[in-house]
Amino acid sequence: MKQAPLSSSAEDESTALRKNAANENLDFGILANRIGFHLRLAQAASFQAFRDEAREIDLSPGRFATLMLIGRNPGISQTTLAAANGRDKSTLTPILEDLEKRGFVKREKMKSDRRSYQLTLTENGRKKLAELTACAKRHDENLDRIVGPKDRAKFLKILQKIAAEVGHKE
Amino acid sequence: MKQAPLSSSAEDESTALRKNAANENLDFGILANRIGFHLRLAQAASFQAFRDEAREIDLSPGRFATLMLIGRNPGISQTTLAAANGRDKSTLTPILEDLEKRGFVKREKMKSDRRSYQLTLTENGRKKLAELTACAKRHDENLDRIVGPKDRAKFLKILQKIAAEVGHKE
Numbered sequence: 001m002k003q004a005p006l007s008s009s010a011e012d013e014s015t016a017l018r019k020n021a022a023n024e025n026l027d028f029g030i031l032a033n034r035i036g037f038h039l040r041l042a043q044a045a046s047f048q049a050f051r052d053e054a055r056e057i058d059l060s061p062g063r064f065a066t067l068m069l070i071g072r073n074p075g076i077s078q079t080t081l082a083a084a085n086g087r088d089k090s091t092l093t094p095i096l097e098d099l100e101k102r103g104f105v106k107r108e109k110m111k112s113d114r115r116s117y118q119l120t121l122t123e124n125g126r127k128k129l130a131e132l133t134a135c136a137k138r139h140d141e142n143l144d145r146i147v148g149p150k151d152r153a154k155f156l157k158i159l160q161k162i163a164a165e166v167g168h169k170e
Numbered sequence: 171m172k173q174a175p176l177s178s179s180a181e182d183e184s185t186a187l188r189k190n191a192a193n194e195n196l197d198f199g200i201l202a203n204r205i206g207f208h209l210r211l212a213q214a215a216s217f218q219a220f221r222d223e224a225r226e227i228d229l230s231p232g233r234f235a236t237l238m239l240i241g242r243n244p245g246i247s248q249t250t251l252a253a254a255n256g257r258d259k260s261t262l263t264p265i266l267e268d269l270e271k272r273g274f275v276k277r278e279k280m281k282s283d284r285r286s287y288q289l290t291l292t293e294n295g296r297k298k299l300a301e302l303t304a305c306a307k308r309h310d311e312n313l314d315r316i317v318g319p320k321d322r323a324k325f326l327k328i329l330q331k332i333a334a335e336v337g338h339k340e
Contacts (some may be wrong), residue, residue, distance in 0.1 A: 026254050027242040030303065031235055036216050036323070040231060042336075044211035044256035046206050051337040063209060065201055072197040084196050086214035104171040107332040133200065143205040145329055146335050152205070155328050159208040159318055165316050166212075167220040 003043060039162075046143065054135040057128065061139075062087075064132045067121065070105060071129050075108065075118045084162065102126050209332075214315065224305040227298070231309075232257075234302040236265060237291065238289065239301050240275060247280065247289045274298050 031037040050061040059067075065085055070076055082092040088163035096119070099105040107117040121129065147155050201207040220231040229237075235255055240246055266289070269275040274295035277287040285300040291299065317325050 026246070028248065028254070029238050029242040030306070030310075031238055033326070034306070034310050035317060035326060035329070036206065036220065036231060036306070036310055037235055038333065039209075039213050039313075040217055040235070041197055041256040042329040042332040045211050045333045045336045046209055048243045050206060052337065061206060064209055065210070068199050069180060072199040076196070078194070084198070086211040088325055122306060132208065136200070136204070136206070140200075140204050140206055142336060143332065145208075146332055147205060153323065153326060154321065155325065156203070156208055158321060158325050159205075159212040162313065162316055163208065164211040166215045169220065 013103060015039060023058065043065070046139075049142065050136070050139045053139045057131055057135065059128070059132060063099060064129075064136055066092075066099065067104060067125060067129045067132065070119045071126060074120045078117050081119065099125070106155045189195055207244060216309075219312065220306070220309045223283045223309045224302060225304065228276070229298070229302060231306070233265060233269060234299075234306055236269065237260075237274060237302065241291045241296060244290045248287050248289065251289065293317045 009095060039145050047061055050064075050156060054064070062085070065108075066081065069081055069084055073080075078092060078096065081087045085092065087095075095105060096105060096117075100107055103122055106120045107120055108120075110116045175263075198207075217231055220234075221284050224234070229324060232255070235283055236251065239251055248259060248266065251257045255262065257265075266275060266277060268285075270277055273292055276290045276292055278290075280286045314322060
């Protein structure tokens with residue numbers, strides 16, 4: 001099958017490995033060619049690049065997504081937020097407690113279900129979200145440049161397919 | 171440009187979002203179409219699926235990769251291992267301490283540089299690595315099925331490109 005060229009075809013497949021391994025001649029065993037391993041390395045690099053971009057703000061990409069989802073969906077429940085953000089409730093709770101302590105998020109007991117919280121942004125949370133959105137846009141432009149316009153739609157689709165299907169075997 | 175069909179073309183682009191958001195009609199704002207966000211969701215789902223696959227073994231994919239890299243490269247330094255595994259030294263240290271405490275990894279001071287450790291697997295570490303390798307293979311087969319044979323090489327290449335380039339702006 002004919003493959004569409006990647007935007008930077010001069011890069012060979014082992015470039016990432018070599019750079020990451022500080023040019024040492026390592027044996028990666030079965031990891032070398034594995035989707036799961038490279039998905040983690042790409043995510044770790046992207047996470048770190050976002051943190052560098054948002055250094056003065058000191059909030060991670062996960063917290064940015066959390067603020068964004070609450071900001072766009074005021075009153076969202078913790079359960080819905082956790083599912084939308086790829087986390088379980090137990091990992092989300094300390095993040096929300098931190099964001100509440102820093103004055104960005106309000107948690108209120110739901111009238112319909114006193115065991116659940118509904119979430120909204122404070123005025124400071126909205127300001128912080130606007131600052132982070134600017135950082136995230138720079139970060140995403142950088143990712144888009146790396147992925148390239150030809151491959152972007154398909155790459156995004158495959159990531160979404162993994163998120164939707166990997167836990168649910170046929 | 172003609173796009174090669176994805177293996178499951180009936181899936182539309184919003185499927186992952188809808189499933190993850192427990193079918194609620196959420197507004198994802200700029201996240202909806204962002205590589206960085208979906209990279210994290212895919213990684214989180216893959217991480218969880220690996221953990222489920224390796225439940226009895228109770229070791230994460232990151233620890234599996236750590237054991238694999240040490241097993242294939244006996245005497246590897248912490249610095250080299252951190253770079254190969256997409257981590258900085260400060261996040262690797264507690265992982266190595268845990269693996270040492272559980273009897274899977276030996277850390278010894280290097281003769282050439284007494285501030286550095288060289289790492290090897292113990293006999294138990296080698297056994298554990300073999301068990302985890304079987305889990306990882308099942309997990310990776312599942313990921314490969316989701317990505318599809320037509321798109322696999324290109325998808326992997328883009329992940330490697332992100333890991334190599336995202337922190338290094340042009």
